[in-house]
Amino acid sequence: MKAWFGAALLALSATASVSQPAARAPALELWRLDCGDFDMKRFGAWFSDTFQYPPGPRPLVGSCYLIRHGDRYLLWDTGMSDALIGKPFDNEQQTQSLKRSILDQLKQINVAPEQIGFVGISHFHGDHTGQAKHFPNATLAIGQGDWDLLKGSDERLKDVRANLAHWLSGTGKAAPFARDVDVFNDGSVIMLALPGHTPGHSGLLVRLASGPVLLSGDQYHFTEAVKNRGVPSFNMNRADTLASHDRFDRIAANLGAKVIIQHEPRDVAKLPAFPASAR
Ligand SMILES: [Zn+2]
Numbered sequence: 001m002k003a004w005f006g007a008a009l010l011a012l013s014a015t016a017s018v019s020q021p022a023a024r025a026p027a028l029e030l031w032r033l034d035c036g037d038f039d040m041k042r043f044g045a046w047f048s049d050t051f052q053y054p055p056g057p058r059p060l061v062g063s064c065y066l067i068r069h070g071d072r073y074l075l076w077d078t079g080m081s082d083a084l085i086g087k088p089f090d091n092e093q094q095t096q097s098l099k100r101s102i103l104d105q106l107k108q109i110n111v112a113p114e115q116i117g118f119v120g121i122s123h124f125h126g127d128h129t130g131q132a133k134h135f136p137n138a139t140l141a142i143g144q145g146d147w148d149l150l151k152g153s154d155e156r157l158k159d160v161r162a163n164l165a166h167w168l169s170g171t172g173k174a175a176p177f178a179r180d181v182d183v184f185n186d187g188s189v190i191m192l193a194l195p196g197h198t199p200g201h202s203g204l205l206v207r208l209a210s211g212p213v214l215l216s217g218d219q220y221h222f223t224e225a226v227k228n229r230g231v232p233s234f235n236m237n238r239a240d241t242l243a244s245h246d247r248f249d250r251i252a253a254n255l256g257a258k259v260i261i262q263h264e265p266r267d268v269a270k271l272p273a274f275p276a277s278a279r
Contacts, residue, residue: 026070028188028208030278032271033105035079036062036127039095046093047221049233060222062127063262064102065215066111067206069184073111074118075138076204076215077262078102081130102131109275118183120191122217123198124150129163140167140174141191143200147176194219194248196241203248205257209279212257219248221263
């Protein structure tokens with residue numbers, strides 16, 4: 001067992017982490033933050049390695065989430081870079097645009113960036129790491145496989161490395177994890193190791209008083225991918241992704257969890273509209 005953040009964060013075995021209900025947990029609260037919009041121009045080619053979907057455009061969203069546990073905060077994913085506000089990115093594959101920064105949204109609910117103790121990253125892709133740099137005091141929780149890739153020399157990861165430079169350089173406190181992580185050490189919020197999309201990809205289980213919520217990371221990108229066992233063409237390990245699909249679905253079924261696919265526009269309404277929160 002690996003301890004993080006003093007005694008606060010413990011890595012658990014998979015079985016222990018998902019079978020134990022939260023015990024005496026402080027109040028939990030969950031907000032969905034707007035972390036961008038995508039207009040995918042070649043949706044079919046991008047999102048299926050089995051030619052499942054017709055070519056043509058389709059919109060997706062970017063989502064980040066703030067979790068309050070008593071007076072402690074976890075930011076789950078950090079969206080596109082806020083340099084995109086008013087200046088959308090556009091190429092032949094997609095347009096990415098961002099209306100509001102995370103900092104601006106946090107300000108609206110009176111949360112200062114210094115209050116964010118943990119930033120959890122589902123995976124290293126740029127649309128999930130773009131605003132991490134605004135939370136330098138936070139401990140960065142990231143899958144070991146992704147961390148190892150970023151620590152390597154692959155030139156294609158240059159931009160992503162820049163997003164997380166504060167932690168990669170050793171200045172910020174990083175906590176790479178290879179197994180599930182019980183963030184607040186009471187079973188209430190668990191990062192789930194779901195490798196495949198990237199080597200260190202993960203999802204997040206949040207056991208609210210109103211019922212468990214399962215945040216997908218990029219395990220799935222849209223609703224039909226669940227039924228279709230979809231694997232995108234830009235996926236890193238197909239076999240691992242299919243195994244993680246199976247684990248994700250079984251956790252959702254066993255806990256009766258509300259599944260939220262972070263990039264699916266239809267899933268935005270599964271949580272209260274910001275600045276309202278779920279409890
Ligand atoms: Zn993504």
